[in-house]
Amino acid sequence: MIYDAIIIGGGPAGLTSALYLLRDGRKVLIIEKETVGGTASSTPLIENYPGFKAISGSDLTSIMFDQVDELGVDFEIEEVIDLKVDGDIKEVITEDNTYKTKTIIIASGSSYRTLGLPNEEELIGHGIHFCTACDGPFYKGKDIAIVGGGNSACINAYNMSNIAKHVTILQNLDHLTCEKDLVNKLESCKNVDIIYNSKVTEYLSEDDALTGLKIETNGKEETLKLDGVFLNIGLVPQSKFVNGKLELDPRGYIVSEDTTTKVPGVFVAGDSRTKKYAQITIACADGTIAALDAINYLNK
Numbered sequence: 001m002i003y004d005a006i007i008i009g010g011g012p013a014g015l016t017s018a019l020y021l022l023r024d025g026r027k028v029l030i031i032e033k034e035t036v037g038g039t040a041s042s043t044p045l046i047e048n049y050p051g052f053k054a055i056s057g058s059d060l061t062s063i064m065f066d067q068v069d070e071l072g073v074d075f076e077i078e079e080v081i082d083l084k085v086d087g088d089i090k091e092v093i094t095e096d097n098t099y100k101t102k103t104i105i106i107a108s109g110s111s112y113r114t115l116g117l118p119n120e121e122e123l124i125g126h127g128i129h130f131c132t133a134c135d136g137p138f139y140k141g142k143d144i145a146i147v148g149g150g151n152s153a154c155i156n157a158y159n160m161s162n163i164a165k166h167v168t169i170l171q172n173l174d175h176l177t178c179e180k181d182l183v184n185k186l187e188s189c190k191n192v193d194i195i196y197n198s199k200v201t202e203y204l205s206e207d208d209a210l211t212g213l214k215i216e217t218n219g220k221e222e223t224l225k226l227d228g229v230f231l232n233i234g235l236v237p238q239s240k241f242v243n244g245k246l247e248l249d250p251r252g253y254i255v256s257e258d259t260t261t262k263v264p265g266v267f268v269a270g271d272s273r274t275k276k277y278a279q280i281t282i283a284c285a286d287g288t289i290a291a292l293d294a295i296n297y298l299n300k
């Protein structure tokens with residue numbers, strides 16, 4: 001079987017591309033390594049997606065998926081590890097399968113950045129988390145820290161102040177970089193402390209679960225006893241599988257001005273592409289453009 005298009009990633013960009021291609025009568029496969037909906041699906045409340053005054057990310061992306069499912073998309077849960085992009089028939093390679101296709105749309109988004117300290121990998125899910133909407137309720141009445149000081153970190157800290165007993169924000173700069181309104185809200189929370197100029201130096205653990213952090217603040221070391229830590233220090237593009245076949249910028253984003261790449265028939269949409277803003281509406285717009293470009297390519 002040779003697909004008209006294989007879409008890598010089942011987030012808003014990939015699902016929108018699939019919608020346009022399927023409505024054009026194309027045979028489409030989405031390969032997704034985790035769950036439908038991508039990063040957007042873990043967002044508790046979305047208030048800036050037109051047509052919905054307020055909706056959870058998982059509800060919004062479930063609707064997007066139902067739409068393409070009804071149109072007959074093929075869907076596989078597998079991780080793409082390599083591509084062959086030479087020639088008219090291209091290959092998308094996973095651990096167990098090689099899929100053939102005339103076009104590829106990369107919509108693999110980005111994932112949470114980690115600190116890269118020893119133990120981190122093992123403690124993820126055992127005291128180290130990223131998404132307060134997903135894992136925050138486990139820390140009801142407990143002591144947690146949020147690492148980071150941008151919008152995501154501060155929104156999460158504010159939300160967690162209503163769930164946890166105490167929230168410590170660990171920011172490596174001397175100020176928070178989130179919106180001013182949020183700074184004011186956090187400063188008025190009795191159970192939130194902000195430690196500026198701090199660097200996490202070690203994860204402390206017992207019986208394979210996190211028990212605290214060692215931090216260094218202005219050169220002074222201290223230990224924080226904690227039940228959980230949420231890392232909100234930005235995102236990294238998921239582009240490892242490109243393996244030098246497309247141009248990446250220094251941060252690892254696939255270079256593209258308009259969703260086309262230097263390889264004919266290979267397109268990139270959403271958060272994995274070089275661009276200024278990462279939003280669901282933008283990912284959907286990218287998905288549309290990439291699909292229309294792919295249809296034009298297929299019609300040639």
Ligand SMILES: Cc1cc2nc3c(=O)[nH]c(=O)nc-3n(C[C@H](O)[C@H](O)[C@H](O)COP(=O)(O)OP(=O)(O)OC[C@H]3O[C@@H](n4cnc5c(N)ncnc54)[C@H](O)[C@@H]3O)c2cc1C
Nearest residue numbers: 009011012013033038039040080108109270271278279280
């Ligand atoms: C905490 C947070 C809150 C946010 N809140 C909002 C908001 O309120 N409004 C808004 O508009 N935007 C918000 N955003 C941004 C928005 O979620 C993203 O811009 C959007 O999800 C990007 O869509 P995407 O399809 O490009 O990528 P993603 O949603 O990241 O989807 C990419 C998908 O590709 C999959 N994938 C990656 N690599 C592979 C591989 N090798 N093989 C197979 N599959 C792979 C991933 O598992 C993922 O499901 C928020 C982001 C975060 C982190």
